[in-house]
Amino acid sequence: ETGVTQSPTHLIKTRGQQVTLRCSSQSGHNTVSWYQQALGQGPQFIFQYYREEENGRGNFPPRFSGLQFPNYSSELNVNALELDDSALYLCASSGGGGGAEAFFGQGTRLTVV
Amino acid sequence: QKEVEQDPGPLSVPEGAIVSLNCTYSNSAFQYFMWYRQYSRKGPELLMYTYSSGNKEDGRFTAQVDKSSKYISLFIRDSQPSDSATYLCAMSAVRGNEKLTFGTGTRLTIIP
Numbered sequence: 001e002t003g004v005t006q007s008p009t010h011l012i013k014t015r016g017q018q019v020t021l022r023c024s025s026q027s028g029h030n031t032v033s034w035y036q037q038a039l040g041q042g043p044q045f046i047f048q049y050y051r052e053e054e055n056g057r058g059n060f061p062p063r064f065s066g067l068q069f070p071n072y073s074s075e076l077n078v079n080a081l082e083l084d085d086s087a088l089y090l091c092a093s094s095g096g097g098g099g100a101e102a103f104f105g106q107g108t109r110l111t112v113v
Numbered sequence: 114q115k116e117v118e119q120d121p122g123p124l125s126v127p128e129g130a131i132v133s134l135n136c137t138y139s140n141s142a143f144q145y146f147m148w149y150r151q152y153s154r155k156g157p158e159l160l161m162y163t164y165s166s167g168n169k170e171d172g173r174f175t176a177q178v179d180k181s182s183k184y185i186s187l188f189i190r191d192s193q194p195s196d197s198a199t200y201l202c203a204m205s206a207v208r209g210n211e212k213l214t215f216g217t218g219t220r221l222t223i224i225p
Contacts, residue, residue, distance in 0.1 A: 048212060
């Protein structure tokens with residue numbers, strides 16, 4: 001078990017709604033990355049936060065946004081949900097600064113109906 | 114063409130067999146190579162982490178990287194039913210594990 005926790009574990013939302021997912025990083029880690037994993041696919045990089053600043057973004061539209069807090073926990077917000085947003089959302093924390101291993105949480109399974 | 118290609122399987126082998134899992138990639142900037150294991154409905158668990166070309170061994174697991182061929186492998190010796198999972202290769206061009214690019218994953222079943 002890693003020290004990365006995500007909440008909630010599951011949720012169901014209706015198309016057009018907004019959702020907030022949360023991640024508590026492992027103690028001592030200052031970098032949080034978010035990934036989307038569709039069924040049968042590998043995780044796709046959404047964005048990364050390092051010391052409360054966005055530090056890189058994948059090919060996701062602006063309705064995917066995030067925050068990192070002073071304690072290095074993080075939120076992923078998705079507006080105007082679409083059916084294709086249904087996926088497992090994974091948070092990974094690492095120490096940053098290079099050479100650090102990334103540890104994943106158990107994920108949040110989002111279903112959009 | 115995807116940056117990282119991985120045979121999705123499924124792959125079924127008898128207990129005790131040697132398992133070989135592979136990925137190819139096209140981005141020559143990748144320098145850091147990882148293998149993750151993912152059980153159903155769980156997050157990925159880091160198995161092996163390798164920088165540049167070469168081999169790395171950890172217990173029953175051996176990771177190989179051939180940057181000249183843009184090809185990486187994971188070998189599992191004396192496979193156990195508990196090794197049944199999806200195995201994901203991942204790569205990064207930047208120092209550390211940030212901004213990983215994953216393969217699609219290979220679903221492995223070890224038959225008792």
